[in-house]
Amino acid sequence: MNIKTALVFPLLVIGLLAGAAAHAEGYLDKIKARDKLIVGVFSDKPPFGFVNEKGDYVGFDTDLGRRFAKDLLGDEKKVEFVVVEPASRIPFLQSDKVDLILANMTVTPERAQVVDFTNPNLRVAVQALVPEKSEVKGLDDLARKTTIVTTGTTADIWLTKNHPDWKLLKFEKNSESLQALANGRGDAYAQDNLVLFSWAKQNPGYRVLAQKLGDEAPIAPAVKKGNVELRDWVNTELANLGKDKYLLKLYDQYVRSQLADGTDPAAVIVEGGAWKP
Structure with a gap:
């Protein structure tokens, strides 16, 4: 490596890192420019993500995705649901097919090495x-x-x-x-x-x-590894929704009737993202 190359190479590396950081920091702007939040969901896992008799995506996770779109983009209809299977959730994040996974993904140390989890919403x-x-x-x-x-x-x-x-x-x-x-x-x-x-x-x-x-174990939304901006936005959103007991409303709508009478909602949902083992 000659002197000129030795001087240029570090500058190139710094430039690439700065570009990557700028991209990560501007992810919410990317979603807003697209005017659509892309969310990976299940289509066959009631009461969390499924397709109803009208062909609509519904469920606890799916409706949470709509609420995210409403609060981020001003309209709950500005969401695109992409059907995932359990084994495809992480690859879809890694290949940028979705912005966010809302598909009942349990937080594990192995998964946390390859994706970033937000605060939990279920247990x-x-x-x-x-x-x-x-x-x-x-x-x-x-x-x-x-x-x-x-x-x-x-x-x-x-x-x-x-x-x-x-x-x-x-x-x-x-x-x-x-x-x-x-x-x-x-x-x-x-x-x-x-x-x-x-x-x-x-x-x-x-x-x-x-x-x-x-x-x-906790269940949480997941974003691509390193997408700190979207992860932090979801954490803030879950905290704000917790003030209105929003997850309890989804629980009452989709989950309560599926469980035994007398089931404590706190044994299922994690309101505000505040996990307590």
Whole structure:
């Protein structure tokens, strides 16, 4: 490297870093210039993200995305929903297909290395669903059974890591996994307990095992790694919405009827982003 190159190269690096910083800092301006917030959501995971009989995207997460668009862009209709599967949530962020993921993504140390999570909006634990007449009484019984999981979910990751000897049957979509259980292709389905409670209530003949796979964990919106500006905006937004108990309103609209009578909303939602284990 000659003297001229040695002098120019550091300036080039500084320029590239400054450009990247400017891009990151101007992300809200980018969304406003586009006049549209692009959000990754589920289409088959009621009551959080699903398509109703009219073909509209609805649910706890989906309506939260509309509220974000309203407060950022002045109109809740200025949102584009992109359907994601559990395994595609992170790649869609990394490839800039979406600005934000609102698809029931549990915060884990592994995921936090590749995306930035905002403050939480929900809390969840992983449990297992079995047919009512199943001989399975607890998690230990599943060691000799076939457990269905959806690829890329916390259940898939946890079981693969902690029980590599268990037989897992994997599907890409939540709806495919539940249909596989209904068809008897597996003995149990491991998934976020809120989804399982909803399924068991809507489909008599199933029960949720009491034991949990791992500890209770927060669920949070996610942005691309390094997108501090959008992450901080969402955190401020969640704090402001918490003052009006907005998540409780969404809970009452979509979630309450799906759970057992007497369920404490504080055991499900994290109002204002204030996580308390």
